Amino acid sequence: MHAEKLVEVVLPGVVEPEGLEVRRGEVPVAAPGRVVIRMEATGVSFAEQQMRRGRYYDQPPFPFVPGYDLVGTVVAAGDGVPSALVGTRVAALLKVGGWASHVAVDAADVVPVPAGLDPAEAETVVINGITAWQMLHRKARVRAGGTVLVHGANGGVGSVLVQLAAAAGAKVIGTASARHHDALRAKGVVPVDYRTEDVPARVRALAPGGVDAVFDHVGGPGIVDSWRLLAPGGTLVSYGTASTRDDEGSQQLPVLKLLGRVWLWNALPNRRHAYFYNVWAGRSLGRDRFRARLRADLTSVFRALEQGEITAQVAARLPLDRIADAVRLAESGTVAGKVVLNP
Ligand SMILES: NC(=O)c1ccc[n+]([C@@H]2O[C@H](COP(=O)([O-])OP(=O)(O)OC[C@H]3O[C@@H](n4cnc5c(N)ncnc54)[C@H](OP(=O)(O)O)[C@@H]3O)[C@@H](O)[C@H]2O)c1
Structure with a gap:
């Protein structure tokens, strides 16, 4: 069996969508207190439209991997993380780093995704x-x-x-x-x-x-x-x-x-x-209260989605290696909802 490889999209500087680079590397390991998520869905937000112009309010230094949020399955847990988390589908809010096949995050930052939800649909509401x-x-x-x-x-x-x-x-x-x-x-x-x-x-x-x-x-x-x-x-x-x-x-x-x-x-x-x-x-409330509030609010939104009070708007689903098409589509002024990226 082949070991899994990391695939990620790098924003190298202020570039047109075609300037985004798809790179391959090693899957991250789970450090203590952290988990590795195998991404099932991430997406293109307005923040990335600003970031690729160098115009996001809190612009990260180039180069970096964009991707504000993701949904995926936990595939590895570091020391101090309950092993029961492995195999669970979760969502995480990141700001950057989601446009990758595997993403390492603090275990305290993941929010469980209800079993019945489609990952791409769940992604649209993170x-x-x-x-x-x-x-x-x-x-x-x-x-x-x-x-x-x-x-x-x-x-x-x-x-x-x-x-x-x-x-x-x-x-x-x-x-x-x-x-x-x-x-x-x-x-x-x-x-x-x-x-x-x-x-x-x-x-x-x-x-x-x-x-x-x-x-x-x-x-x-x-x-x-x-x-x-x-x-x-x-x-x-x-x-x-x-x-x-x-x-x-x-x-x-x-x-x-x-x-x-x-x-x-x-x-x-x-x-x-x-x-x-x-x-x-909300981070000014302190890390724990901020996380608790995000978790409670995202859980409420997932419940609304599960119960049909809201319907997910997936504008399109494209693989990570078609990132230029995905970004162009998201910026086209024609879409309803969110352009979702799959591995
Ligand atoms: N403050 C926060 O914490 C926070 C968090 C998340 C998002 N946001 C902000 O929320 C906004 C929406 O994000 P999104 O990811 O939902 O973006 P999106 O999916 O790209 O949607 C943007 C929407 O804005 C409309 N629009 C774009 N430019 C416009 C303009 N100049 N005048 C009027 N309407 C315009 C678009 O209409 P057309 O389709 O007709 O172009 C579209 O309906 C962004 O400004 C983003 O920065 C803020």
Whole structure:
């Protein structure tokens, strides 16, 4: 029998998708407290679109293996890790390193994936599901009967968020280009075309008293519209700067500008709230509490998927060695949901 080999995708610098390199090497060994996961599914997130331009807020130094999250089976456990974990299907949130056939992580960072879930489907709700769940339930605290506006409703995060919001009993307005509107209507979402329509005017017509929450990953000057659309008591959750992906200059400035606005809005005498959500900010709670919260929230999302409250949106499944096609597809502005990578 042949020993397994490591296959990984390396981002060597600022390159076109064809510049990503597929490399082969040795499978990592499990150090004490760590496990090795044989990847079954990873995916292309917006973060990688920014990273390959050198424009991620927390840009890792080149070269590195991208891949924000993964689902796979534990194949080796280091000292101090219960051996029962070997053979278990798990998910892990990484930020980088997921685009590999085998990945070593701390055993405390893995979250069990329910037996009935397809790995690719589970993959679509790791970073996207945690982000959507925490923004909805920990930041905006959306209640049944409320109205929410979700920008990018067809995207990886957006497609989970609109479903979780609808499952919580909210009326959901979602912005997306027209090709996605039928699918959004089928999910109970009222779609608005951000490419051709006056979004604030449409939203005001749909919710004359304002909306209870806005989830905005677009950033830039348009964030002011998101704030103004809030009803009294409403919450703006800003969580990205998609509109500045192709800008020149500092990759941190767009986020710092948003943080400044959020600070200012919260300082105003008003009954509205603004947050800048960052999935890693919870680390200030301490490692154990951060991990416990991620585990609880991802487990809740997996349960929603198992129970059919939400449906996974796998935009396409491509093998790791077709990474250039996968990245081009994810960046094409045509996909609904997440582009998933298989070994
Ligand atoms: N803060 C955090 O912790 C955190 C965690 C996860 C994700 N995020 C952020 O969440 C966002 C979505 O990530 P994702 O992985 O779900 O991305 P994705 O699957 O690529 O989806 C992006 C969505 O944004 C839309 N979009 C892209 N550029 C836009 C623009 N300039 N104006 C308006 N809409 C635009 C796309 O619409 P089309 O398909 O029509 O182009 C698509 O619906 C990203 O900004 C990412 O940085 C933040």
